[in-house]
Amino acid sequence: MGQHRKAIVTLERITKRFGEVTAIDDLDMEIMAGEFITFLGPSGCGKSTTLRILGGFEKLDQGRVIVDGEDVTRLPPNRRDVNMVFQDYALFPHMTVAQNIAFGLELKGKTRAEIDKRRGELIDFLRLGGLSGRTPDQLSGGQRQRVALARALAPDPKLLLLDEPLGALDAKLRGQVQVELKDIQKRTGKTFFFVTHDQEEALTMSDRIVVMNAGRVEQDGTPEDLYFRPRSRFVAEFIGETNLIQGTVAGRDNGAIIIDWNGLKVRGAAGEGAAPAAGSPVTAALRLESVTCHAEKPVEGNAIAGRVVHRLFKGSRTALDIRVGEREGAVLKAYMDATEAQRIAHENLWVSWDASRLSVLRD
Amino acid sequence: MAQSESDYAGAAEVPARATPGRDRRSFWGRLLGNEFYRAVSAVLFKTEQRQFWLLASFPLLWVFFAHLGPILQMVWISFVDSYPPTAGREPQLTIANWTSFFREAIFVMPFLRTLAFAFVLTLCTLVLTYPVAYFLAKHVKRKNQLLFLLLLLIPFWVGEIVRTYAIMILLGNNGAVNLVLKFLGLIDRPIPFMYTSFSLGVGIIYLTSLYMLLPLYSALEKIPNSYLEAAADLGAGSWYRFRRVTLPLSKEGIASGCTLVFLISTGYYATPVLLGGPSTTVFAETIAGFFHVAGDKWPVGAAFSSLMLITTLAITGMFLKLMGRSGKGMMQ
Amino acid sequence: MTRHTRILMSVIYWAFIIYLFVPLVLMVVMGFKDSKFIGFPIRGWTLDWYADVLQNTQVLGVFAYSMAIALATTALSLVIGTWVACFLGPHRFRGKLIVFAVTCLPAVIPGIISAISLRIFARLIEIEPGMLAIILGHTVHNVPFVALVVMARLATLPRSHIEAARDLGADAIVAFFRITLPYLMPALIGAGIFCMLLSFDDFVRAYFLGGYAPTLPVLIFAKLRSGMSPEINAISTVVLLLTAVLGLWAERSMRRMNKGTS
Numbered sequence: 001m002g003q004h005r006k007a008i009v010t011l012e013r014i015t016k017r018f019g020e021v022t023a024i025d026d027l028d029m030e031i032m033a034g035e036f037i038t039f040l041g042p043s044g045c046g047k048s049t050t051l052r053i054l055g056g057f058e059k060l061d062q063g064r065v066i067v068d069g070e071d072v073t074r075l076p077p078n079r080r081d082v083n084m085v086f087q088d089y090a091l092f093p094h095m096t097v098a099q100n101i102a103f104g105l106e107l108k109g110k111t112r113a114e115i116d117k118r119r120g121e122l123i124d125f126l127r128l129g130g131l132s133g134r135t136p137d138q139l140s141g142g143q144r145q146r147v148a149l150a151r152a153l154a155p156d157p158k159l160l161l162l163d164e165p166l167g168a169l170d171a172k173l174r175g176q177v178q179v180e181l182k183d184i185q186k187r188t189g190k191t192f193f194f195v196t197h198d199q200e201e202a203l204t205m206s207d208r209i210v211v212m213n214a215g216r217v218e219q220d221g222t223p224e225d226l227y228f229r230p231r232s233r234f235v236a237e238f239i240g241e242t243n244l245i246q247g248t249v250a251g252r253d254n255g256a257i258i259i260d261w262n263g264l265k266v267r268g269a270a271g272e273g274a275a276p277a278a279g280s281p282v283t284a285a286l287r288l289e290s291v292t293c294h295a296e297k298p299v300e301g302n303a304i305a306g307r308v309v310h311r312l313f314k315g316s317r318t319a320l321d322i323r324v325g326e327r328e329g330a331v332l333k334a335y336m337d338a339t340e341a342q343r344i345a346h347e348n349l350w351v352s353w354d355a356s357r358l359s360v361l362r363d
Numbered sequence: 364m365a366q367s368e369s370d371y372a373g374a375a376e377v378p379a380r381a382t383p384g385r386d387r388r389s390f391w392g393r394l395l396g397n398e399f400y401r402a403v404s405a406v407l408f409k410t411e412q413r414q415f416w417l418l419a420s421f422p423l424l425w426v427f428f429a430h431l432g433p434i435l436q437m438v439w440i441s442f443v444d445s446y447p448p449t450a451g452r453e454p455q456l457t458i459a460n461w462t463s464f465f466r467e468a469i470f471v472m473p474f475l476r477t478l479a480f481a482f483v484l485t486l487c488t489l490v491l492t493y494p495v496a497y498f499l500a501k502h503v504k505r506k507n508q509l510l511f512l513l514l515l516l517i518p519f520w521v522g523e524i525v526r527t528y529a530i531m532i533l534l535g536n537n538g539a540v541n542l543v544l545k546f547l548g549l550i551d552r553p554i555p556f557m558y559t560s561f562s563l564g565v566g567i568i569y570l571t572s573l574y575m576l577l578p579l580y581s582a583l584e585k586i587p588n589s590y591l592e593a594a595a596d597l598g599a600g601s602w603y604r605f606r607r608v609t610l611p612l613s614k615e616g617i618a619s620g621c622t623l624v625f626l627i628s629t630g631y632y633a634t635p636v637l638l639g640g641p642s643t644t645v646f647a648e649t650i651a652g653f654f655h656v657a658g659d660k661w662p663v664g665a666a667f668s669s670l671m672l673i674t675t676l677a678i679t680g681m682f683l684k685l686m687g688r689s690g691k692g693m694m695q
Numbered sequence: 696m697t698r699h700t701r702i703l704m705s706v707i708y709w710a711f712i713i714y715l716f717v718p719l720v721l722m723v724v725m726g727f728k729d730s731k732f733i734g735f736p737i738r739g740w741t742l743d744w745y746a747d748v749l750q751n752t753q754v755l756g757v758f759a760y761s762m763a764i765a766l767a768t769t770a771l772s773l774v775i776g777t778w779v780a781c782f783l784g785p786h787r788f789r790g791k792l793i794v795f796a797v798t799c800l801p802a803v804i805p806g807i808i809s810a811i812s813l814r815i816f817a818r819l820i821e822i823e824p825g826m827l828a829i830i831l832g833h834t835v836h837n838v839p840f841v842a843l844v845v846m847a848r849l850a851t852l853p854r855s856h857i858e859a860a861r862d863l864g865a866d867a868i869v870a871f872f873r874i875t876l877p878y879l880m881p882a883l884i885g886a887g888i889f890c891m892l893l894s895f896d897d898f899v900r901a902y903f904l905g906g907y908a909p910t911l912p913v914l915i916f917a918k919l920r921s922g923m924s925p926e927i928n929a930i931s932t933v934v935l936l937l938t939a940v941l942g943l944w945a946e947r948s949m950r951r952m953n954k955g956t957s
Contacts, residue, residue: 057858077861090859094877103873104863106389109396113385155863391869404866414867415786422779423794429835430800433812436819447818495711498704511708513946518715520942522896524912525931528919529718532725535923537734539721569718601700623803630805633898633916647807654814654903661815668811675805 008033008191009054009159014063016049023049025215027063031159031193036185038194038202041212042238047195048163050212054193055084055161068158078107083157085165089148091136097147098123098132104155122150126184141169142177149181153188162194166201178204199239203227211235228287229269229359236285236361243286243332245358249278257360259284262330264304268358276360283361290357291334293320294350295343303352306332308344317341322351434672441666460666470649470667477629477646478674480560484567485575485624489617491568492576496616497609500583512580519573527634530566531557534638558640566638567628574627575620582616583609618686622679629675646671719935726928733923744929754914754930761911764826764901765894768833772890773883775834776841781875783842784849802839809836810899817904825906832900837893841886848882849875881951888945892938 007030016024024046031037039047052058054065056077064073072080083104091100101122105115123129126146136144145165152160162181166174182205185192196202202209203223211218211226211234219226219235230236236244245268247261256267259282268284276282297303309331310321318341322332332351394400408414440446441461443454464470495515503511518526533539534556541553556562586609594604632647639645650671653664729739748754779798783791801809813832814824822828852875860870901910909917911934918927 055858055862076866077858078864078866082862084859084862086855086859088853088855090853090855092856092860092874094880103860106392107395107864107869109388109392111386111388116385151863391865391873395864395866395869404868408867415788418778418782418786422775422782425775425838426779426794426797429831430838431797433809433816433835434800434804436816437808437812440815446815492711494704494707498708502701502704509950513943514712515715516946517939517942518719520892520896520938521719521931521935522898522912522938524896524898524915524919525722525934526718528915528923528927528931529722531919531923532721532733532928533718535734537732539717539735542735569715572715626803626805630807630809630899632807632810632902633912637916637919647805650807650811651903654811664811665815668808672804672808 006033007031008068009193010064010066011050011054012064012066014050014053014060014065016046016053016058016060022215024053024060027215027217029210029217029220031191033191034189035207036182036192036194036205037208037210038196038206039210039212040196040199040202040238041218042197044214045212046215047197047212051084051161051163051193051195054159055082056080081158082161083152083155083159084161084163085145085148085152087163087165087167089136089144089165089168091144091147091151093136095135096132097128097134097136097139100136100147101132101150101154103151108155118154119150122154125187126150142173145169145177149184153190157190159191159193162192164196166196166198174201181205203239211238213238228290228357230285230361231359232362233283233285236359241288241333243288243291243334245284245286247282247284249276249280249282251278256355257282257284259360262325264325264330266358267355268360269356270360285359285361286332286353286357288319288333288335290353291332292352293322293334293336293340294352295340295345297350298352301352303350306349306351308347308349311341313338320349322349324351437665438669440662441669443662446661446665460663461670463663464667464670473644473646473649474667474671476643477671478678480564480567480645481625481628481675484564484571484628485621487564488568488572488575488624489621492572492620493579496576496579496583499580500586501588508584515576516573523570523631524633526570527566527637530562530569530638534562534565557638558643560639560643563635563639563643563645566634567631570631570634571624571627574623578619578623579613579616582613582619586612614686618683622683625682626675626679629671722928723932723935726925726932728925731924733925733928744925745932748926748929748933757909757911757914758933760826760908761895764829764833764910765891767830768837768894769887769890771830771834772837772841773887776838776886777845777879777883779838779842780845780849781871784846798842799839801836806899810903813900814903823906824904826908828904828906829901829910832904833890833894833897836897836900837890840889840893844882844886844889845879848879852878881948885945885949888941888948892941892945895934895938895941 009031011027011029011031014024014027015022023044027046027050039050041047049058053060056072056075056079060073064071066072067080067082072082092103095103098119101119102115105118110118119132123132126149128143128146128150131139131143131147136147139147148165166177169177178201181192185205194202194205203226206223208221209223209226210220213234219231221229226235226239230239230242233244236242245259245261245266247259247266250258250260250265252258253267255270257270257276259266259268266284268282270276294303297305304324306322306324308320309323312319316338317335318338320334320336320341322334324330324332334351407417442456442458444457444459445454464474499508499511499515531538535541536553536555536557538556540556541550544550544554556565590608590612591604594608599607630647631645632651635643635645635648646667650664650667653660653667724737725733726744727740727742728737729741729743730737783795783798804812810832813828813835817824817828817831822831856874856878857870860874865873896912897910898912898916901913902916905913911930915927915930915934918924
């Protein structure tokens with residue numbers, strides 16, 4: 001899905017407090033039509049609260065929620081054109097799959113004919129054929145999830161909310177469902193608002209990720225942005241495995257920042273915003289995958305010599321702890337192909353990386 | 364809400380058919396769309412506060428009017444000198460109804476007797492049913508427990524009158540017990556069990572044992588076997604284990620059971636009439652006496668009734684406090 | 696526990712079962728005695744008493760009366776009890792404990808006091824002793840039980856189910872009738888049958904609140920006051936069968952409820 005410039009949802013300066021705790025602190029952003037946006041963060045970060053506010057299940061203390069131009073802040077869930085897939089699916093146990101899916105349509109006043117047609121579409125689309133007569137306790141986890149999805153999609157909402165819906169599935173199924181969900185979103189063109197604490201899940205499925213921490217937005221960008229160019233320590237540590245390079249600012253060079261790292265000079269990419277002053281302490285993040293290890297010194301590029309101080313065989317690849325430079329403390333973690341790793345003589349090797357992958361952090 | 368365009372694969376157009384069922388809308392859908400309903404619910408359900416009070420109003424009214432009302436009314440008329448009110452005469456407030464209790468032994472005796480009975484019978488029921496509850500909770504496999512429990516419940520569904528009658532047949536001069544004793548040659552003439560404290564006691568224990576058994580069973584069932592196994596592991600013998608682990612942990616069940624049995628046994632009317640005699644008049648009979656005679660004895664009956672209520676609730680409250688829990692907590 | 700203790704415990708249980716059942720068995724057996732005189736030994740057997748009872752219009756009329764009262768009070772108690780449960784269960788408010796205590800009050804008051812207070816109260820609200828008074832009296836007594844059972848079931852309904860219904864367009868009314876009520880059904884059936892039993896078996900309230908027409912327990916009591924006879928046994932046995940069936944049915948429904956889904 002290429003251009004979706006139209007903002008379908010606006011969260012305008014939302015603040016929500018539970019007693020003394022501020023769950024959401026001045027959240028202000030837009031969600032574009034047709035995008036798969038994920039709110040990612042640890043428990044208590046405010047992502048679920050945001051979801052529930054969008055759905056109408058929590059009242060906010062300050063701010064407005066606008067869906068497709070309409071201010072829905074005061075509207076209860078049944079009057080909003082927003083539907084939700086719940087964490088436990090919440091399929092009505094005394095109704096069949098067909099009745100569950102039809103529920104929202106019936107309440108909208110659709111005729112039998114309209115309901116049958118729409119339901120048939122969804123059953124085909126979500127591969128629920130043959131299951132319409134079953135009750136939820138006769139379905140598998142994956143099937144239940146698809147029914148919950150069908151039920152939520154049936155009334156054709158403007159926004160679909162998904163509350164950590166893959167938590168109850170086993171790892172293998174989860175992988176399949178992630179791909180399916182992404183596919184469904186693409187094909188229906190619906191705006192999906194997804195909430196999870198699993199960063200891998202977020203990276204796999206989302207067009208855009210918003211990382212939240214203690215009620216505030218840490219970073220908002222595409223998966224690649226967040227992964228290779230984290231802007232804060234929290235994001236760097238929350239997503240993927242990271243090397244944290246701590247040193248002092250040694251200078252600037254064409255928009256890049258030179259960092260004095262335990263005697264080594266390395267170049268890092270700074271984000272927007274004022275560059276830190278020379279001499280001030282700075283932290284930069286480098287993903288483990290961004291580090292390339294070479295058994296022999298590579299011909300071109302500026303590789304640094306290092307020494308393996310610890311290795312861990314992990315099947316397809318080996319995890320290495322590498323000490324670079326002269327002084328103590330400069331240790332990098334990296335992966336290397338297992339066979340390649342065996343070729344390292346006397347634990348001596350060379351490491352290199354793309355400077356744009358060394359991301360200077362704000363804090 | 365009009366359906367938006369969607370590109371679902373394989374959505375075939377359903378041919379339009381003029382069958383009557385196809386145009387039907389669901390009842391709830393129609394209700395939600397109905398103008399009148401929308402207008403009314405917009406007003407009624409406007410705020411959460413309003414919704415709450417709509418839900419709360421009838422239950423609150425019912426509970427305070429129908430549950431509490433009769434008690435309050437009863438206490439109220441115990442302070443009045445004539446009820447139902449006779450025409451042309453204003454009822455006066457008086458405490459004579461209450462003081463009349465203390466003046467006559469014929470009132471005090473049944474009162475004390477009822478309380479003493481209740482105490483003794485509660486204790487007997489506890490001792491009698493505790494082993495049964497223990498057996499059920501600890502010695503029967505979990506999946507069979509329901510069945511064993513069901514067996515115990517069946518005799519209780521038939522009601523107090525029928526069960527009292529059954530005891531009458533058991534204990535009568537020509538009843539089963541006397542028959543067996545005669546058959547065994549232990550007696551020549553039948554023992555007059557009936558119309559004594561004994562028969563009344565047997566009857567009431569018979570009627571109330573379930574109310575002791577169920578709370579005991581419930582409490583014992585909750586004690587994890589691992590506690591007892593750990594105690595045994597540490598060297599405790601079975602009597603010691605029982606005294607120091609099982610008994611204290613079943614305190615809640617004992618408290619609930621004893622409270623229930625005590626309160627219920629003071630409240631019986633038919634059983635004492637049928638199984639007891641003139642020497643075993645219980646207070647329930649005394650109270651009832653004031654209501655069978657048409658006339659202005661009701662206030663006295665109300666006073667006695669209130670006295671009994673206050674006494675039994677006070678005793679229960681003290682007992683529960685002794686056992687370490689508040690009365691309200693017990694009711695959960 | 697040693698084996699000896701286990702055997703002893705088992706003996707105690709079965710002794711207790713025998714103790715519970717024997718009087719009832721004796722009562723049933725006595726109904727077959729060919730004599731007007733209650734007592735052992737039994738020399739002749741007959742089915743006449745049962746035949747008489749099943750044809751006795753007076754007795755059948757009383758059965759029907761008790762049944763009618765039981766049905767009416769069950770219907771009333773279920774509605775009121777459910778309403779109270781829906782109010783008390785999920786909401787938190789000041790004074791909830793007091794309301795809960797007052798709700799349970801009729802269940803813990805000694806029977807005679809309950810009956811007396813209701814009798815006086817009926818006079819206050821100008822209801823004559825009779826069917827309506829008994830129905831109301833039984834309802835007051837039953838509501839606590841219904842409320843407790845329904846509250847227990849209601850507590851297991853996940854909040855997400857109601858939220859899902861609202862999300863899909865249901866308001867409070869629709870959510871109740873289409874989601875909550877079907878979910879409560881097993882509890883309602885169990886509680887309903889329990890109400891029938893409670894009402895059918897009740898003596899004290901029916902005795903003091905009743906008019907000239909007796910309920911079944913009141914009838915049996917009256918007959919017993921004037922002396923025992925196998926006729927009473929026959930009536931009692933029929934009651935026994937009826938209540939056993941009702942009770943077992945209630946247990947089955949309650950058991951299905953504890954399995955989770957309706």
